[in-house]
Amino acid sequence: MLARATKMLATLMAVLLTVEVAIRAVSAGFAEPVTWYHEIAQAKVEQIAEQEADLDYVFIGTSQTYHGIDPAVIDRRLGTRSYNAAIPAGIPPLQRRWLDDAVLPDLEVDTVVWPLSSIDLNAARPQEVAPLYDEAFEARGGPLADADRWLSARLATFRHRRTLADPRSWFEPDDPVSDAREVLHANGKRRPGRANTSDAERRRIRRDVIGDYELGGRMSEDIRRTVGALRAQGVDVVFVWLPQAPRFLDLLPDPSVDEAAEREARRLASDLDVSFIDVSEGYGNEDFSDFTHLTGEGALQLSTTVADELAELRRR
16 A cells, blocks of 8 residues: 555656656746736846845835936936836835835845825825735745745746646747846836827826825825834935926816825925925926826936935935
8 A cells, every 4th residue: 555655656756747847848938927016026126136235325116216217327426326126106005015025125225215296195096006016926925925936936837837827828929027127227227118198098097097086195104104114224215206297287187186295295204304305397298208207318307306406415
């Protein structure tokens, strides 16, 4: 009986080993699995791991930040070391998780610079990103998730199981993670995107980003908690109030919404004793490639202004 069981186990192990070897051979042609909630975040985790020294500044926030802030401009003007750790739809509910999971464990950071806009303070944002983040392979908690990550790091059978379950994807040319690496500079700044002011994009912004705009609420509370956690770790914080495209402001339910959002951001800065930099003036639709993201020239202008304002703070 024991000998039979041992033989069956040995046969099973041989089959599994053969399958694993075969999958390793063919998986070289598979797209790399997206293990974070977005491929841009995954590429940034890789970049963060490659940082070799302490950083003076880390920029966080949404895609507005990684399109708009170029650490190279900051560092040339200030003689500092910076990284742009902003992530897609990186609104306040995601920031503390992202900082704790991916940024602060591997980096010694002096100051976190948090660019904000009315987008960050919309408590009624229809597009909920936090559940996507929490359900992502690398962010899930618990012993089963830990075991899954351990096995996936060692076995191609586990690592590529979603691809193996869908044979159609074996021949797909799309490789989101590789694409993300290509659009990011090594300092986390995204290369300028394509112009898109289409009606479809306008509808998407209204539907997914603005919705029934509600100021503050849980967004303000998440900002407070994140700043408190950073301060507890000895990290300073600076807020930056970002420029917005007039075509985006036209989509808000009321022209006063953006002004009210700025007042709320200033109130948070005052309550939390955080430096507040306003760089929102002097931009038109021509400085934006779409409804929310700056062009290359607009990003250079913004980064230069932010560098000058940070230099002024350093002199105080």
